[in-house]
Amino acid sequence: MDTDTFWAVIEIARSEADDTDRPLDEVLTDHLARRAPDEIVAYAARFDAAEGALYRWDVWGAAFLIGGGCSDDSFEDFRAAVIALGRLWHQRVVADPDSLAGHPVVRRAAGRGVRPEAFFREGVDYAAREAFYRITGVEDAFDEALDELLEASAGERATEGMGEDLNFGDESQMRRRLPRLAALLLPSARS
Secondary structure, eight states: OOHHHHHHHHHHHHHHOBTTTBOHHHHHHHHHTTSOHHHHHHHHHHHHHHHHHTOSHHHHHHHHHHHTSOOHHHHHHHHHHHHHTOHHHHHHHHHOGGGGGGOHHHHHHHHHTOOOGGGOOHHHHTHHHHHHHHHHOOSTHHHHHHHHHHHHTTOOOOOSOOOSOOOTTOHHHHHHHSHHHHHHHSHHHHO
């Protein structure tokens, strides 16, 4: 699956989703389940690459500020949510995680002092796995197929190269590295 097709799948699902009746992860799973197993795995490889581009300390810092804290599991959900925002927002966040200070959902949530659930979408991360299982009925085959595809394409899952370390508990460091998000979301900035 090429990059344009990958982002088209995301955009189609976004356009049809309604988080009240048909959440994005369900719509995305339905779309993927209409494809052949090898296409679903190819989608998953693109998703993995898009997620890997976000696997950095500064992006995690943005997730920490937006979520009022962020475990490693929540960071995975955050990266899936950024992908679910579509190609433009993914590119913006890869270039500058602090750009999320301009996202309307972040701004509204900051005004109310709540964690924006739209930025933590666990189900989006599992859409390909669910679609693959739905059409093959084989639970363990997805991971094996994805690993084979990544090995064949010389790709690998992101585990290193997160950039400059960031201490989320150091307010001055957060303000320096993510100034717009810190100004919007840190408690002392709102007082």
